[in-house]
Amino acid sequence: MKQLVEDIAKALVDIPEEVSVREVLGEQVTVLELKVAASDLGKVIGKQGRTARSIRTILGAAGMKLNRRFTLEILE
């Protein structure tokens, strides 16, 4: 899942080298912390948060197949 978020984020931003994802395992939920360059924040969030919402939808559907919940946290 870390790979998934990383791949999507890298494709969206201007500075892919500054994309990093940290996986924080919880009992019920795995939190994926996404960090991008400050200038790229808008790219991963999108207008009215649309892109972030899409990434969360993809993550949610992928998680369902693994019976695990994933949360995306975009670090600012």
Add this chain to the structure above:
Amino acid sequence: MTQRKYSVESIGARIDGFLGPLLASAGFELRYKISDADAGEGDFETPDLLVIFSGPDVDTLLANRAELLLALEQVTMEMLRFGSDEHSRLSFDANDYRLLRIEELRLSAQTAAERVKRTGTPFRFNPMNSRERRVIHLALRGETAVRSESAGAGPGRQVVVYPAGMASLPDVPYVPEPRRDGPGERRGAPRPRGRR
């Protein structure tokens, strides 16, 4: 109509290079085919490119009003840096979902128009994305007794159909229906109220 701007030749490889690894790391069992769309397939949507999905996970793709399909489409368009005016140039689909949805929207538009004519009261649709709102507006473009406009902001933006001469209602913030469906009070979206 607008000229074709993109083709499989110009952006097919980029779409493939993005979607292939994405579907694999997400574990979705889906195949897809990227093709140039035929010009003038219906007057509601005239995409340049089609990406048609098939495979065991198509049901997942189309669940909740094709939520996943539309999410994949949206991030793909962001990856390609499409401008906001280019969002109907690429269309993701599976099992003819898009065509059926357009038909459904067209019928809803007609039903809403009839109702507004009959009651003289505005009708407010549930929130839709810009592409779906466009279909409603287009479906009503021939009507003289009613007019339609979009109101509200962001994900809550919705089409309102008015009797032709009526002034627009002030925007009402959209309150989504609570997820749990239980007995007791209904706290839905504010109902449209006619103004005379």
